[in-house]
Amino acid sequence: xxxxxxxxxxxxxxxxxxxxxxxxxxxxxxxxxxxxxxxxxxxxxxxxxxxxxxxxxxxxxxxxxxxxxxxxxxxxxxxxxxxxxxxxxxxxxxxxxxxxxxxxxxxxxxxxxxxxxxxxxxxxxxxxxxxxxxxxxxxxxxxxxxxxxxxxxxxxxxxxxxxxxxxxxxxxxxxxxxxxxxxxxxxxxxxxxxxxxxxxxxxxxxxxxxxxxxxxxxxxxxxxxxxxxxxxxxxxxxxxxxxxxxxxxxxxxxxxxxxxxxxxxxxxxxxxxxxxxxxxxxxxxxxxxxxxxxxxxxxxxxxxxxxxxxxxxxxxxxxxxxxxxxxxxxxxxxxxxxxxxxxxxxxxxxxxxxxxxxxxxxxxxx
Numbered sequence: 001x002x003x004x005x006x007x008x009x010x011x012x013x014x015x016x017x018x019x020x021x022x023x024x025x026x027x028x029x030x031x032x033x034x035x036x037x038x039x040x041x042x043x044x045x046x047x048x049x050x051x052x053x054x055x056x057x058x059x060x061x062x063x064x065x066x067x068x069x070x071x072x073x074x075x076x077x078x079x080x081x082x083x084x085x086x087x088x089x090x091x092x093x094x095x096x097x098x099x100x101x102x103x104x105x106x107x108x109x110x111x112x113x114x115x116x117x118x119x120x121x122x123x124x125x126x127x128x129x130x131x132x133x134x135x136x137x138x139x140x141x142x143x144x145x146x147x148x149x150x151x152x153x154x155x156x157x158x159x160x161x162x163x164x165x166x167x168x169x170x171x172x173x174x175x176x177x178x179x180x181x182x183x184x185x186x187x188x189x190x191x192x193x194x195x196x197x198x199x200x201x202x203x204x205x206x207x208x209x210x211x212x213x214x215x216x217x218x219x220x221x222x223x224x225x226x227x228x229x230x231x232x233x234x235x236x237x238x239x240x241x242x243x244x245x246x247x248x249x250x251x252x253x254x255x256x257x258x259x260x261x262x263x264x265x266x267x268x269x270x271x272x273x274x275x276x277x278x279x280x281x282x283x284x285x286x287x288x289x290x291x292x293x294x295x296x297x298x299x300x301x302x303x304x305x306x307x308x309x310x311x312x313x314x315x316x317x318x319x320x321x322x323x324x325x326x327x328x329x330x331x332x333x334x335x336x337x338x339x340x341x342x343x344x345x346x347x348x349x350x351x352x353x354x355x356x357x358x359x360x361x362x363x364x365x366x
Contacts, residue, residue, distance in 0.1 A: 004365045008320055009074065010328060011055060012336055012350060013041030013358035018057060019350060020075045026326050026340040029349045035075050043315065045102030046362035047128065049110050053364045056113065056129045058099030066096050068115070070129055086115060086123055086132045092139065094119055100157040101315070102129070109166060116156035120147055120173050124185070135185045143176065143190065143207055150174025150210050150229075157314060158214045164221040170214060170239055177209035178226065178239050194242035196231050213257040213314045219264025225294070227257040227269055227314075234294050245294025250281040255314035256329065260342075261321040265293040268319070268327060268343055270312045283307040287327065287343045303346035304337060313357060320361040330356030 010021040010029065017034030018041045036059050043058030052072055060066040068085035069078045088094040101116035115123040115132050121139055123132035138156075147154065151174075158172035167184040170191070177192040190207035197209045210229035217223035226233040226242060230253050233242040246252035251271045260266035268289050273281050280286065285308035286301040310333035317329035327343040330336040334353035337346040 006322065006363045006365050008322070008326065009046060009053065009055075009362045009364060010318075010336075010338070010349070011044045011046060011057075011358075011360045012330055012353065012356060013044050013057065013360075014330075014334070014354040014356050015040055016354035017041065018044075018059075018075075019353065020055070021349065022074070026320075026322075026338060027347070029338070031350065032075055035078070036069075040098075040357070042357045043099045043102045043115075044358045044360040045104050045113060045129070046360050047104040047113065048362050048364055049104065049107055050128070053362065054128060056102045056104075058102055058115070060098055066099050068099060068102065068129055068132070081130060085125070085130065086117065088121075089134060092134070094121075098153060098155065100155040101159050103159045103161070105161045106163045109161075112161075114159040114161060114169070116159045116171065116173075118153045118155040120144070120154050120156045120176065122156050122159060122169075122171055122185070137181065137185045138171065138179065138188050141179075141188055146208065147173065147176040148208075158211075160214060160216050160224070162216070162221050168238070170216075170224065172211040172214045172226070174212070174229075175208060175210045177207050177211050178214060179207075180239050191235075191239035192242070193240065194235075194244075195226065195228055195233055198230060212255045215257045215259040215267065217264050218260050218262050218266075223264070223293075225257050225259060225267045227254050229253070229275060232257075232269060232294070245290070248297040249288055250299075254312075256312055256317045257314075258317055258319050258327070260325055261319060262323075262325075263291075266291050266342075267294070268317070270317065270329065272311050278311045279309045280311075283309050285331075287329070287339075287346075289343050300343050300345070302344065303339075303348070305335070308333070310335075315358045316356045318359045318361040321363050326361060328359050328361050330359045332356065 019033035021031040040060040045056040105112035113125040162168035232246040310331040320326040336350035
């Protein structure tokens with residue numbers, strides 16, 4: 001990093017606003033906020049490409065509706081397009097309900113940002129998040145009429161562009177499961193073989209699974225991890241098939257799936273008791289990490305409250321790119337925790353916030 005001290009930026013989106021923090025040692029934090037008080041913030045993307053740090057925020061006002069706003073000065077000022085960044089074409093007959101995901105693409109694709117939204121849809125920006133275009137290949141998919149709403153809504157909540165192939169993107173949705181394009185979004189195929197949907201008449205359907213989150217392996221772009229509605233899985237063939245890796249976990253239900261930014265085979269989950277009991281197992285909050293692709297898991301709870309009865313949502317967790325990697329997450333009870341040792345121990349950095357919906361971190365220099 002050229003000898004300059006790195007700064008970690010931590011963005012926390014809640015049911016009633018956004019908080020932005022910075023730290024040079026991941027121990028002491030300075031926060032500003034709330035930004036957008038009384039406005040829901042379900043999605044955040046931090047784009048550190050092109051020599052600047054752009055914080056993209058998907059906001060949702062009960063009065064004005066949803067849109068994307070951004071700041072290039074760590075929240076001192078914000079820009080909002082006059083006509084909105086994301087708007088359905090008139091012929092779709094649809095209206096934007098919520099922006100669930102904002103995902104900057106790889107460093108070699110500057111300006112490209114992806115959005116996953118409700119109703120289930122994927123959007124692409126080529127101007128760093130100023131404007132987005134609807135992906136018609138997924139929107140016009142013949143399966144669309146059969147996709148349902150998960151407990152939180154009908155959402156494309158995970159968008160994973162492949163760093164190895166600009167034409168390959170994976171999307172996960174509730175409900176519908178995992179879909180993949182290998183032709184830059186012109187066509188999409190369901191990729192759910194091996195993922196169970198126990199709540200359906202056929203527990204192994206082509207699509208209809210309620211996948212909660214997917215993440216890509218750092219060393220092998222063909223390897224992916226998934227947290228399902230009861231089920232934890234790994235794929236080693238670009239999502240053509242999935243294998244359970246839930247053995248060793250206290251429960252296979254949860255929302256979070258994180259992967260290490262550099263080291264292959266390393267992933268984190270935050271188990272939840274069950275779909276009908278959305279609390280940490282036995283009310284004891286813990287993070288579980290695998291370093292061998294899911295063959296074994298370690299439990300970490302140092303610094304975390306016991307007992308705890310609030311869940312961690314799918315996007316309320318993040319990792320940074322420092323060595324060792326930092327792990328961050330927030331709860332529905334408004335607490336935010338940070339780890340500077342890959343999850344082995346945590347400290348509380350924020351408390352008494354509204355319901356935490358999204359947590360994102362990034363490392364900047366200068």
